[in-house]
Amino acid sequence: MNFALNREGGSTFIRQTAGESLFDGYYNELLDFVEQLHSPLLPVPSGTFGWLYQRNQSKTAEGNFTIHTGRGDRSRMGDLLLWKGTNHTGYYSGECGKVNGSTGELWSPQRQWDRPTSIFIPDTGRFLNLYPTENVTVDGIDAWRYVSTELTLDNGQLSPDTKCFCVGQRECPLNGVLDFSPATYHGPFYMSHPHFHMTDGMFRENTTGLQPNASEHSMYVIMEPTLGAPLKLRGQLMISVRVVRDEAIDFFKDVAYDHYAPLFTLVLHGEMDDNLRSSLKLALNVPQIGQYTGIAFLLVGLTMVAVGVYVSRNHKWHNEQRPEPIEGVKANNKQVDATRGNR
Numbered sequence: 001m002n003f004a005l006n007r008e009g010g011s012t013f014i015r016q017t018a019g020e021s022l023f024d025g026y027y028n029e030l031l032d033f034v035e036q037l038h039s040p041l042l043p044v045p046s047g048t049f050g051w052l053y054q055r056n057q058s059k060t061a062e063g064n065f066t067i068h069t070g071r072g073d074r075s076r077m078g079d080l081l082l083w084k085g086t087n088h089t090g091y092y093s094g095e096c097g098k099v100n101g102s103t104g105e106l107w108s109p110q111r112q113w114d115r116p117t118s119i120f121i122p123d124t125g126r127f128l129n130l131y132p133t134e135n136v137t138v139d140g141i142d143a144w145r146y147v148s149t150e151l152t153l154d155n156g157q158l159s160p161d162t163k164c165f166c167v168g169q170r171e172c173p174l175n176g177v178l179d180f181s182p183a184t185y186h187g188p189f190y191m192s193h194p195h196f197h198m199t200d201g202m203f204r205e206n207t208t209g210l211q212p213n214a215s216e217h218s219m220y221v222i223m224e225p226t227l228g229a230p231l232k233l234r235g236q237l238m239i240s241v242r243v244v245r246d247e248a249i250d251f252f253k254d255v256a257y258d259h260y261a262p263l264f265t266l267v268l269h270g271e272m273d274d275n276l277r278s279s280l281k282l283a284l285n286v287p288q289i290g291q292y293t294g295i296a297f298l299l300v301g302l303t304m305v306a307v308g309v310y311v312s313r314n315h316k317w318h319n320e321q322r323p324e325p326i327e328g329v330k331a332n333n334k335q336v337d338a339t340r341g342n343r
Contacts, residue, residue: 025050096164107228
């Protein structure tokens with residue numbers, strides 16, 4: 001490996017533009033050398049590298065998602081069932097590798113306060129839990145605010161259920177930093193909140209410029225709980241690489257200390273626009289509108305029945321008159337009957 005690094009242009013630092021490093025990609029001699037080996041131990045697809053290479057305008061880069069439509073069980077509408085045709089990523093063992101949560105566009109309705117909400121992130125092959133903290137109002141809509149906590153990126157140190165996020169045969173980092181090497185060809189890559197927010201202090205000891213701030217570096221979702229509609233959301237993760245001193249590698253033998261070097265931060269921010277908020281308000285008011293409309297129709301119906309009964313009892317229908325008895329006719333009839341009896 002040391003020979004390959006020295007021969008094929010390896011270096012401790014690489015200077016590229018942001019576009020080349022992220023989306024456009026750039027040619028790398030070392031990757032090209034490894035790719036030509038065609039070794040199953042080094043599954044490098046090409047000699048071009050970019051963190052998000054070939055992702056722009058792609059409909060398949062993140063894989064196929066199977067979402068529950070709510071048919072048969074409305075409470076599961078929006079739940080992620082399968083990713084790439086399976087319900088387990090294979091990246092982590094047990095429940096930690098399970099495909100669940102939401103892709104971020106739609107959550108299941110009728111949320112419960114005592115249950116967290118989960119977001120599945122395909123780039124890391126895992127879900128993240130956010131926890132409800134407060135009731136808020138956004139443009140007249142009552143909502144719940146879910147935020148990331150120290151449990152969101154736990155790996156078993158706070159909750160035993162998340163121990164399975166530790167990767168076998170690799171040192172499990174301290175709380176707040178997660179190893180997601182299974183999704184990156186088993187490279188030494190880790191994720192955390194930006195600026196190592198809500199992590200053990202040792203991650204910030206040997207890196208300058210880190211200023212973690214809860215209001216700026218946490219993740220949150222503001223959600224209307226009845227329909228599960230997200231009003232605002234911000235998701236962000238910092239990607240770091242672990243640099244380890246190694247006497248056998250020329251580029252690493254002079255590293256003063258092992259550390260996690262921040263590479264870049266991924267930030268996703270979204271907010272429901274005015275038209276969608278108006279539609280959401282209408283949808284939330286439909287039950288009340290239906291209730292009030294039903295009461296109005298009931299009152300109108302009762303009024304019509306009462307008026308009908310009153311008119312019928314008092315013969316007040318149009319052109320209707322109470323028949324008056326004709327005395328003369330009755331008297332003549334009696335006389336005729338009496339005459340017939342005499343005969």
